[in-house]
Amino acid sequence: MSSNYNLFATEESVIESFSEKLAQKSHFEASEIEQILKEYKKLFKSTKRLVRMSDRKEKELNSLNTLMKEKNALLELLSERLSRYISPQLAKTILEDKQDVLLETSRKKLTIFFSDIVGFAEIADKLESEELTYHLNAYLEEMTKVALEYGATIDKYMGDSLMVFFGDPVSKGVKEDALLCVQMALEMRKRIRSLINNGTILPFKTRIGINTGYGTVGNFGSKSRMDYTVIGKEVNIASRLEGVANEGEIVVSDATYQLVKENIKCEERGVFELKGVSHPVKAYRVDGKKSKGKNSSHIFDTELFGGAASINIDSDKLTQEEKQALLKFLEDVSEKLRYEEKLERENQ
Amino acid sequence: MERIFIEKTESTPLVDFDFEKGVFLLKGESYPENVSSFYGEIFEKLEVFVRESEDRDISVEIELIYFNSSSVKAIMNFLDMMEELANNGNKVTINWLYEADDETIMEFGEEFSEDLESVEFHLKEI
Known part of the structure; x- marks a missing residue:
């Protein structure tokens, strides 16, 4: 459907008509001013109505938005409950x-x-x-x-x-x-x-x-x-x-x-x-994850005995002092394990 | 004058303007992408009808459930034409239909009716 129809044709024709008159003469008759006033009042009424309607639509849109947010929250709740099942x-x-x-x-x-x-x-x-x-x-x-x-x-x-x-x-x-x-x-x-x-x-x-x-x-x-x-x-x-x-x-x-x-x-x-x-x-x-390091000789990442023991050491990250402390710790662990084993043997 | 019948779409209303009988119907939602283009041809025919009609009974039924701001202006133009028809010695009756719980559409009807002096305007709950 093609048409040159203009929604605001009336308003535009009023403006055009009075612009032309204004260009032609400096003095207006009372009847002409009355006509402008009449058109202006009509426009004013239409504008007020459009503003009121627009406000009402905005209000309605806001309440719909609130309703949508509530529904979304409900949907999220239901989704969360559903995801438990x-x-x-x-x-x-x-x-x-x-x-x-x-x-x-x-x-x-x-x-x-x-x-x-x-x-x-x-x-x-x-x-x-x-x-x-x-x-x-x-x-x-x-x-x-x-x-x-x-x-x-x-x-x-x-x-x-x-x-x-x-x-x-x-x-x-x-x-x-x-x-x-x-x-x-x-x-x-x-x-x-x-x-x-x-x-x-x-x-x-x-x-x-x-x-x-x-x-x-x-x-x-x-x-x-x-x-x-x-x-x-x-x-x-x-x-x-x-x-x-x-x-x-x-x-x-x-x-x-x-x-x-x-x-x-x-x-x-x-x-x-x-x-x-x-x-x-x-x-x-x-048995466990393989180490990710490029030089695997520096890294120990091992799970032993079905995960009952795991060792994860990245020696590159350790300072000399830390390495010494770690060695001491491992010796302690070793000593403790030997002692436990000895006790178990004696108890048998 | 040839009758205008346009099926409703998601964004445009059903338009059934029977100029012979003087019965006009607008029903559905109105938010066309281009309001001037949608209502243009309809209103151009209507303008001819307004100029040529006198001493006739015109019955209008408007049942819109949603319309955008441009459509508000189009409706206002339509109602202006109906008022002009009534002022030209025709008997124009407009029924503005709204659903029972749709206060917004009812209030829009009230708002539109304020400008009409010669048209008989009825708000009708459906």
């Missing part, structure tokens, strides 16, 4: 409308993690329910905290077991996902040890299994109630590797090992025939 990444993806809540799945390369507490059934048998709840929740709280720090998608809790995965709904690439998963497992082991040492939780012994491979990830269930999870044989392998891990051990499959070996120190753990898996699976025990 599902993975925060997943909640965020759904709430930001990046993913439809449909019964849809896709095949992706994921790194899947399983952990549990060794002998949990026996521990549960000996404890009162409240005490057990407290210790289990404190344990899972810390595990979850670490998982979220590393960007894991928390799949589910099954009693004392935890299943998380990397690679969906967000992925940093297959290699980085695998590395983050193993680094997360190491951090979990460290934090749990610290909780045990300060007496927050019972001396739970955890074991962890990790595998990388293609899985079907997405929503499973019914349209009215669905679970976001991953299924496939690689999930089974991760779960079974957790089963073969000893107390405090992190066991990864060869597939995961190949992705993390540049950054993570691992020891071959053997080849396993796992239940429900048609082929033997080569596995590795994760």
Whole structure:
């Protein structure tokens, strides 16, 4: 639709007409002044009305803005509550409308993690329910905290077991996902040890299994109630590797090992025939992170005995005096350990 | 004069101006990108209609739920034309329709009616 229509044509024609008259003569008749006055009054009325309407619209806009802020706050609260039941990444993806809540799945390369507490059934048998709840929740709280720090998608809790995965709904690439998963497992082991040492939780012994491979990830269930999870044989392998891990051990499959070996120190753990898996699976025990220094002879960064001991020394950063003090300290530690060992031998 | 019928869009109202019957309808939201361009052709026809009509019954129904400031000016121009029609010996009735809980639109109707002396203006809750 094309038109030369001018919204302010009337006002402009009044201005134009009187400008012309003003250019032609210096004296105006009373009737002409009355006409100007009439037009001016009309304009004044219109202006007042437009200002009033504009103010009203502004007021309405402000109240809508307030309402929107309230709704946003409510949405944030609901999102925060929702994220306690599902993975925060997943909640965020759904709430930001990046993913439809449909019964849809896709095949992706994921790194899947399983952990549990060794002998949990026996521990549960000996404890009162409240005490057990407290210790289990404190344990899972810390595990979850670490998982979220590393960007894991928390799949589910099954009693004392935890299943998380990397690679969906967000992925940093297959290699980085695998590395983050193993680094997360190491951090979990460290934090749990610290909780045990300060007496927050019972001396739970955890074991962890990790595998990388293609899985079907997405929503499973019914349209009215669905679970976001991953299924496939690689999930089974991760779960079974957790089963073969000893107390405090992190066991990864060869597939995961190949992705993390540049950054993570691992020891071959053997080849396993796992239940429900048609082929033997080569596995590795994760010992710790590899040192990042260019000259590794100056740096010691080692986790020993399933994380029961760790040494982290960057000798380049130490002054001569500090090196002397460190040597003295290590000699003291050595002496103390020998003394403890001697006592144990004598007591046997 | 040919009837004007424009379907409503997200930002423009339904326009149904039946010049034969003297029945005009504006319904929906009005915040076109270019108000002059949207209302221009409609108002140019309306100006001809105003000049040519006398002793007629004109019925106008306006049911707008949102309009921007430029549309306010367009509505004022439209109402001026209706007032002129009424002053030319036509019987002009305007029904300003608003939803029960929409005080803003009701107040806008009150505001617009203040300038009308010859037009019969009704505020109607729907």
